[in-house]
Amino acid sequence: MTSSRATLIQVAQRAGVSLASTSRALHGTGASPAMVERVRAAATELGYSPDAIGRSLRLKKTFQVAFAVADIGNPVYVEMMTAIHEVLAPHGYRVVVMTTGDTTTSTVELVRSLSSGFVDAMILSPLRTDDELVEEIRQAPVPVVVIGRTLADRGIDSVSTDSAGGIGEAVRHLLGLGRRRLVFLNGPLDTTPGEARQRGFDAATRADEFAGERADAVVAADFTVAAGLAATRALLAASDGGARPDAIVAANDLLAIGAIRAVRERGLSVPDDVAVTGMDDTEIGRVFQPSLTSVSLGSTERGRIAAELVVDLVDGDAQAGRHTAVGPRLVVRESTAAAVAAPEASGQHQASDAVGHGATAEAAGRGTR
Amino acid sequence: MTSSRATLIQVAQRAGVSLASTSRALHGTGASPAMVERVRAAATELGYSPDAIGRSLRLKKTFQVAFAVADIGNPVYVEMMTAIHEVLAPHGYRVVVMTTGDTTTSTVELVRSLSSGFVDAMILSPLRTDDELVEEIRQAPVPVVVIGRTLADRGIDSVSTDSAGGIGEAVRHLLGLGRRRLVFLNGPLDTTPGEARQRGFDAATRADEFAGERADAVVAADFTVAAGLAATRALLAASDGGARPDAIVAANDLLAIGAIRAVRERGLSVPDDVAVTGMDDTEIGRVFQPSLTSVSLGSTERGRIAAELVVDLVDGDAQAGRHTAVGPRLVVRESTAAAVAAPEASGQHQASDAVGHGATAEAAGRGTR
């Protein structure tokens, strides 16, 4: 009913007391019970609610945290964002989503924009990192927590994972299953994940335990199903005469799904003829048939930890420069499971319990509306 | 290098001119070239960048828009958010993500919180709507655009779709393919989507063209793969002796995937024996094998339109109360496609071109990092 929003001054006038007392009364600090009573009455009467901007100006605090990534639609980032929001909201912080763009220069630009002071901190997960960006982060006027590379040595809070090691886990898993002719299906090498995962594969296949086995790598044009399909088709066509791979390690779940399609196209079975692993442990992989063995990089946990670091920095008295690593975790599902006698002639596997429980249950209610 | 952020006052002092002139010079309004030159120099020298809070206080404008939904991890909402961000960012607006909670009362609470003035507008997609919520939205101190129910008659901007009509499209598509024994696989009826879609199925199967055919409905516990699997298993077991359905209309993509699993479990083929349709046209459905015929409800477009409405309301001089409906759009894929001779004995379909192009291509680079 009140035409416009009521201000503290109006509440003070209505209560017939000073502005200072009004503020104190509403905060319950050093005000007599009578005063509190009186001011509260006036406040509710006018439907007063404090103005966030005025408050921020005075307190030099926005109660906002930015979350910046290259692509806010990427399921991995969505998981992070959800976790970040869950941690920050109870502490009274709002989450502002931002995009970094693809390049480090646009990311530098974004970090620089922090100087206008619209957030109290930023959680940043850059696609690529260079010295200029690191320097910009160091000089940022508010704390920046980086999800990605370890930057503790530069005095920057960071949360990292070990995707290279994760690829290693996938490789060892396949070796343990008796697979001997591995192919690594990677995405573009000039990306941070592509580079790291390649390094992981190279390291794992140079290890002693792998001595004497065959390991090849192919590079898909993109981290997509289509690219994985195309690259695997080419791979299988080329290796037709020679020794066909009996396992494919894909650099992410979408590539893995593309690979599975290509394998099946040739009348081969997954996992009997070719086992396939993915990475990121996305819902798509969990739901796919066969459900995907995948290396989880703990996106949710990384988001959660980054948010907790932010809270410590902003509310608490923590010093910047801490670092947490979230270990990769292999989740074994049908795409590498020991062969099971299929009920039908080919290809079809029993729907495993893996789907619809555990991880998938988190997604209850999703996908509609 | 500057210890703290420079303020406009400091720039003014440095330039040796008044505060007012400094502000004008930086905005290029009514200042002499010499003044502009002088102030610019001082500003860059000090690394000045305007304070967002001070600016907001004076201008009564936050350059922020809230996007509020029940579950920010839901792919449908993620699509909306991405579109909203894409529209708003070029206009200089930041996006703040918020959660409504499951109930209308918590949603009312959220809308009420707008009175602290931390955003210039809100885009709200509530799970449920009641009169109290509508009233609260009407009285909100900033424009609220609703994605969901049509509320133009209440003077509220809204963007809706027609999920009931979408179910109708799916039904007619299946009838056109010669399917005659349809089952509707719905989620909980006490949700807005569940209720609307049920209405759509009932209407479609009461239509003339459907006269004489069989139509049943089953309700899954949830809008999830697991619930769809369980419900369809029960359905198929019950109809074993009698006439088995030859088509399943699922209320969303996850239910549809569950249904496909259950159908295959019994050694039946999709789409040959049972055709299946989903709804929401999610990436999961596009990637699944068989790729899913699904009714798109245009999440991206609804988000885009809502954001454009916001821009008109906040930057322009638009009046509240407009309404846009985004029509449902059936996307036909393998799960209902005319049967194709499979290369192997059973079940396997050729990977169709549908995957990896068009819709999937949007997702380039996703799913990793």
Place this chain on the structure above:
DNA sequence: TGGGAAGTTGGAAACGTTTCCAGACACGAC
């Protein structure tokens, strides 16, 4: 009864910005 302490209150400043208003100045026209 005087005085200090403790508790309450109001005035005023401050946060950083934009903009109204009035004054100063230059310039051209009469």
Place this chain on the structure above:
DNA sequence: GTCGTGTCTGGAAACGTTTCCAACTTCCCA
């Protein structure tokens, strides 16, 4: 030479809040 017009500049107010500081009251104890 004067006046009017137009351009530019600076002072000051305003946005809404919190908090420092001083002043006032009350109360208790010496």
